Amino acid sequence: MPIEKSDLLQGTLDMLILKIVTLGPIHGYGISQRLRQISKEVLLVQQGSLYPALHRLEKRGWLAAEWGESENGRQAKFYKLSAKGKQQLRKEESNWNRLAGAVANILQTAQ
Amino acid sequence: MPFWKVPSRKSTRDPQYDSELRFHIEKLTDENIAAGMTREEAGRRAVLEFGGAEQIKEELRDVQRIPILETTLKNFRWALRFVRKSPSFSIVVILTMALGIGANSAVFSAIDAVLLRPLPYPEGDRLMELKQVNQKVQKPQTRLAPLRLEDWNRLNSTFAGITGYYTEDDSETSGPLPEKIEVAYVAPRFLQVFGVAPALGRGFSPSEEQSGGPNAVLISDRLWRRRFAADPNVLTMKLRFHESHWSIVGVMPPSFAFPDRDAEVWLPVAPDAPYAQHREWGWFIAIGRLKLGITQEQARANLETVQAQLGKQYPQTDADLTPGIVPLKETTIGGVRSSLWMLFGAVSLLLLIACTNIVALVLARGAQRQHEISVRLSLGAPRFIVICQLLTESFVLALAGALLGLVIAGGASGAFRSLAKDLPRVEEIHLDGRMLLYTLACSVLATLLCGLFPAIRGTRGNLSGALAQNNRSQVSGRAPLQWFLVGVQVALAVTLLGGAGLLVRSFQALGRVSPGFDPNNVLTFHITGSYGETADWKKLQSRIWRSLEELRSVPGVESAETSLFLPGVPNSWPSELTVAEGQTDPHRKIAVETRVVSPGYFAMMKIPILAGELCREDVNSVNVMVNRSFANAYFPATTPVGHHVLEPGNSFLPGGEIRGITGDARETGLDREPVPTVYWCLSAPDPDPYFLVRTKTDPSAMAGALRRKIKKIEPARSVFDIVPLEERLSDAFAENRLRTILLAFFAVAAVSLACIGLYGTLSYSVTVRRREVGLRLALGALQGQIVKQFLLQGLTATLLGCVAGWGLAAASGRVLSGMLYGVSPSDVATLSTVVLLMLLVAALAALVPAIRAARVDPMQVLREE
Numbered sequence: 001m002p003i004e005k006s007d008l009l010q011g012t013l014d015m016l017i018l019k020i021v022t023l024g025p026i027h028g029y030g031i032s033q034r035l036r037q038i039s040k041e042v043l044l045v046q047q048g049s050l051y052p053a054l055h056r057l058e059k060r061g062w063l064a065a066e067w068g069e070s071e072n073g074r075q076a077k078f079y080k081l082s083a084k085g086k087q088q089l090r091k092e093e094s095n096w097n098r099l100a101g102a103v104a105n106i107l108q109t110a111q
Numbered sequence: 112m113p114f115w116k117v118p119s120r121k122s123t124r125d126p127q128y129d130s131e132l133r134f135h136i137e138k139l140t141d142e143n144i145a146a147g148m149t150r151e152e153a154g155r156r157a158v159l160e161f162g163g164a165e166q167i168k169e170e171l172r173d174v175q176r177i178p179i180l181e182t183t184l185k186n187f188r189w190a191l192r193f194v195r196k197s198p199s200f201s202i203v204v205i206l207t208m209a210l211g212i213g214a215n216s217a218v219f220s221a222i223d224a225v226l227l228r229p230l231p232y233p234e235g236d237r238l239m240e241l242k243q244v245n246q247k248v249q250k251p252q253t254r255l256a257p258l259r260l261e262d263w264n265r266l267n268s269t270f271a272g273i274t275g276y277y278t279e280d281d282s283e284t285s286g287p288l289p290e291k292i293e294v295a296y297v298a299p300r301f302l303q304v305f306g307v308a309p310a311l312g313r314g315f316s317p318s319e320e321q322s323g324g325p326n327a328v329l330i331s332d333r334l335w336r337r338r339f340a341a342d343p344n345v346l347t348m349k350l351r352f353h354e355s356h357w358s359i360v361g362v363m364p365p366s367f368a369f370p371d372r373d374a375e376v377w378l379p380v381a382p383d384a385p386y387a388q389h390r391e392w393g394w395f396i397a398i399g400r401l402k403l404g405i406t407q408e409q410a411r412a413n414l415e416t417v418q419a420q421l422g423k424q425y426p427q428t429d430a431d432l433t434p435g436i437v438p439l440k441e442t443t444i445g446g447v448r449s450s451l452w453m454l455f456g457a458v459s460l461l462l463l464i465a466c467t468n469i470v471a472l473v474l475a476r477g478a479q480r481q482h483e484i485s486v487r488l489s490l491g492a493p494r495f496i497v498i499c500q501l502l503t504e505s506f507v508l509a510l511a512g513a514l515l516g517l518v519i520a521g522g523a524s525g526a527f528r529s530l531a532k533d534l535p536r537v538e539e540i541h542l543d544g545r546m547l548l549y550t551l552a553c554s555v556l557a558t559l560l561c562g563l564f565p566a567i568r569g570t571r572g573n574l575s576g577a578l579a580q581n582n583r584s585q586v587s588g589r590a591p592l593q594w595f596l597v598g599v600q601v602a603l604a605v606t607l608l609g610g611a612g613l614l615v616r617s618f619q620a621l622g623r624v625s626p627g628f629d630p631n632n633v634l635t636f637h638i639t640g641s642y643g644e645t646a647d648w649k650k651l652q653s654r655i656w657r658s659l660e661e662l663r664s665v666p667g668v669e670s671a672e673t674s675l676f677l678p679g680v681p682n683s684w685p686s687e688l689t690v691a692e693g694q695t696d697p698h699r700k701i702a703v704e705t706r707v708v709s710p711g712y713f714a715m716m717k718i719p720i721l722a723g724e725l726c727r728e729d730v731n732s733v734n735v736m737v738n739r740s741f742a743n744a745y746f747p748a749t750t751p752v753g754h755h756v757l758e759p760g761n762s763f764l765p766g767g768e769i770r771g772i773t774g775d776a777r778e779t780g781l782d783r784e785p786v787p788t789v790y791w792c793l794s795a796p797d798p799d800p801y802f803l804v805r806t807k808t809d810p811s812a813m814a815g816a817l818r819r820k821i822k823k824i825e826p827a828r829s830v831f832d833i834v835p836l837e838e839r840l841s842d843a844f845a846e847n848r849l850r851t852i853l854l855a856f857f858a859v860a861a862v863s864l865a866c867i868g869l870y871g872t873l874s875y876s877v878t879v880r881r882r883e884v885g886l887r888l889a890l891g892a893l894q895g896q897i898v899k900q901f902l903l904q905g906l907t908a909t910l911l912g913c914v915a916g917w918g919l920a921a922a923s924g925r926v927l928s929g930m931l932y933g934v935s936p937s938d939v940a941t942l943s944t945v946v947l948l949m950l951l952v953a954a955l956a957a958l959v960p961a962i963r964a965a966r967v968d969p970m971q972v973l974r975e976e
Contacts, residue, residue, distance in 0.1 A: 029139070
């Protein structure tokens with residue numbers, strides 16, 4: 001069953017976007033495609049959440065954006081990770097792993 | 112949609128948003144075409160799939176927008192809730208702020224009105240006071256001759272106009288009783304230069320400003336209301352001065368108070384009058400209005416050229432003269448500038464202490480609120496937002512304090528106006544928009560001072576640590592920062608107290624001074640006279656002799672004399688003399704202070720004659736007396752008695768024989784050492800000398816009898832300005848006294864605040880360490896030890912503050928040095944007394960929480976665990 005935006009933990013979308021952007025400059029459409037593919041269609045992110053998130057991350061300085069030509073020759077806005085964003089991603093990843101580990105632990109011991 | 116978002120619906124970034132989103136839709140369309148749809152179908156499906164583009168765009172705009180208003184309102188709501196929830200804390204902070212800001216605003220209102228604002232005339236900053244300067248004589252600045260004033264006005268190119276004035280107290284005799292009135296005699300163009308028009312009637316016409324023209328007079332609003340009950344028909348009425356009638360042609364507006372607030376009548380002086388044709392006479396203080404865009408320096412250069420030209424034309428009278436030019440505002444303000452800035456410094460220190468006090472309070476509370484802040488930060492609130500919210504709390508408190516402070520300032524500036532009646536421009540002090548703005552700025556500054564540091568400190572550090580920490584297991588209560596702040600408050604309070612102490616001590620020293628004369632039981636007053644009388648000196652002299660004789664005959668009067676100046680009331684007439692018989696050292700200038708007195712003055716003031724004999728008043732020649740300082744300075748080997756002194760260039764006092772030597776008296780001011788002085792023995796040096804009467808009993812009680820006596824012999828003259836000499840001496844130091852009182856008041860407020868700070872910090876420390884104290888008591892510690900320990904903690908901070916305060920006080924004593932008498936700015940006795948006093952008061956403040964600590968019940972504390 002696909003997980004909709006409301007079920008995503010707050011802040012998780014940001015982390016996922018940062019992670020995807022590490023692979024190289026990419027536009028919004030590309031990110032939504034990539035999210036769907038990698039999560040094997042589990043995560044469905046609405047554009048209504050994706051674009052505000054992208055702009056928020058850009059404003060915080062974690063993403064850098066510039067206009068460029070897409071593969072089919074049209075103008076598109078490409079996002080890439082900034083140095084600050086890289087740091088943030090590392091922090092969020094380790095937090096996430098700790099939390100996930102803790103939750104997993106609890107679930108296992110509670111069984 | 113909240114209303115405040117409406118105006119900025121569209122942003123400049125909209126085209127970018129459009130093309131970014133359009134790109135996404137196009138890609139979706141491509142995808143759909145690849146899946147086999149027709150072009151239109153693919154596009155339609157893509158738009159549907161993408162969702163509401165407009166809504167997304169609005170959200171993107173929101174990302175860029177900082178919802179300032181929304182956040183601010185929310186912060187204010189929170190802050191108000193916070194204030195309500197902790198009333199005692201809020202009240203202490205608000206009162207402290209009110210004291211700090213109120214005192215500051217009050218002094219600022221005085222500084223703004225007196226020093227900062229332009230004079231209350233249209234473009235008052237363009238008005239300059241002009242004098243003539245002769246560097247070759249002892250008193251280089253003199254007044255302008257009417258002829259020279261007209262020359263300057265005609266020949267210059269930098270002034271829109273030059274006018275002048277001098278004042279005289281005159282007797283107005285149109286009413287049932289003669290009334291003394293301060294008359295300002297003005298040169299032509301007076302109203303034009305000031306740019307002020309009469310509120311009623313008109314200014315002087317050209318013919319009224321000429322010799323032989325109709326007599327015309329302008330009166331003040333005050334005189335109009337007092338004498339004519341604000342009768343609009345006043346323009347048909349006349350005033351009477353020395354046997355002639357003067358038609359009232361206009362009434363000045365109430366705001367016009369030039370040359371001073373006592374001036375009630377303005378009379379024109381005709382420059383072409385026969386008696387005004389002497390170039391060496393100094394009558395006028397000239398006032399010029401600069402042309403637009405002309406600087407003071409340009410005007411000076413221009414007047415110098417003009418005067419150089421006059422010097423060639425009239426070498427005898429004009430060659431040595433140069434123009435002096437000072438903004439009129441400077442001469443109006445006079446010497447109060449340094450006093451006002453000193454007070455401003457004092458209230459700024461007070462505000463700083465108040466803020467430090469509040470910082471300590473907020474920090475103590477911050478420790479209690481640490482948990483709340485940590486929770487909010489860990490829930491994802493950005494640190495900046497939390498800091499803003501904490502600052503809003505401080506701002507709400509500061510604003511409340513400022514409002515209360517304004518009430519205090521309003522009362523204070525009222526008190527200031529009545530206390531400092533003699534302060535120039537004091538009537539212009541009031542609460543207005545500028546002061547509101549200043550107060551608001553003060554509260555913003557106070558917010559930043561008080562709030563920023565605790566907010567930054569409170570939101571810093573290890574959050575999970577603070578969250579995990581159990582408050583009860585916390586033992587440390589040392590809080591070095593809070594104790595540092597206590598020290599700072601003590602240091603600043605000691606600085607203020609030190610300053611106040613020095614002023615008080617110098618006031619005491621002034622009271623102990625032996626003036627060299629006896630001011631008790633002496634009544635002083637004026638009898639109106641006019642310069643017209645100087646046309647016949649003999650007549651003037653016999654008039655004054657007669658008055659003195661009559662005054663001496665009044666029962667209860669011991670003696671009656673005249674003097675040009677009052678002894679001990681600051682006033683100076685320096686001059687340079689030569690000795691007719693030749694001097695011991697011909698190159699040494701004989702600089703003296705000039706006094707003109709009637710011969711009986713010395714006996715009356717109990718100034719002893721040390722050598723020679725008392726001078727006599729002779730119709731044909733003038734005698735002089737000199738004081739001991741004069742004899743010691745200029746005749747160290749011989750006696751000056753019998754020598755003749757001359758004052759070159761003074762046609763009025765041509766020279767005289769020294770008849771005797773008197774004791775030294777502090778003639779020029781109680782705070783000034785006696786200087787070499789020459790007394791010219793003349794009862795009638797001018798038509799309006801001071802009359803001095805020594806009475807057998809209380810001098811004030813004699814005023815009525817003396818007035819009646821003069822009324823009987825001189826019905827057309829009025830007796831005015833009747834004040835005992837002792838009161839004049841104390842009035843001479845009124846500004847000094849006001850300064851001392853105010854600084855002492857601020858110092859007491861500062862010490863109180865510092866003690867509240869100490870008390871609060873120590874109480875907090877006791878609260879935090881209750882458990883530790885309880886344990887120690889349970890383990891057998893004595894109550895005395897606990898008290899001693901907390902007392903020492905408080906006193907150590909105080910002592911360190913005192914040491915720093917001593918240094919600060921000694922350093923800032925230099926600010927006071929011009930205001931001190933008989934005590935050095937770094938006087939050890941004063942400063943150590945101040946420090947002792949501070950320690951004593953601090954010990955009292957610290958004792959209460961220390962004793963409370965020792966009364967902790969160990970059992971109860973242990974049960975709380």
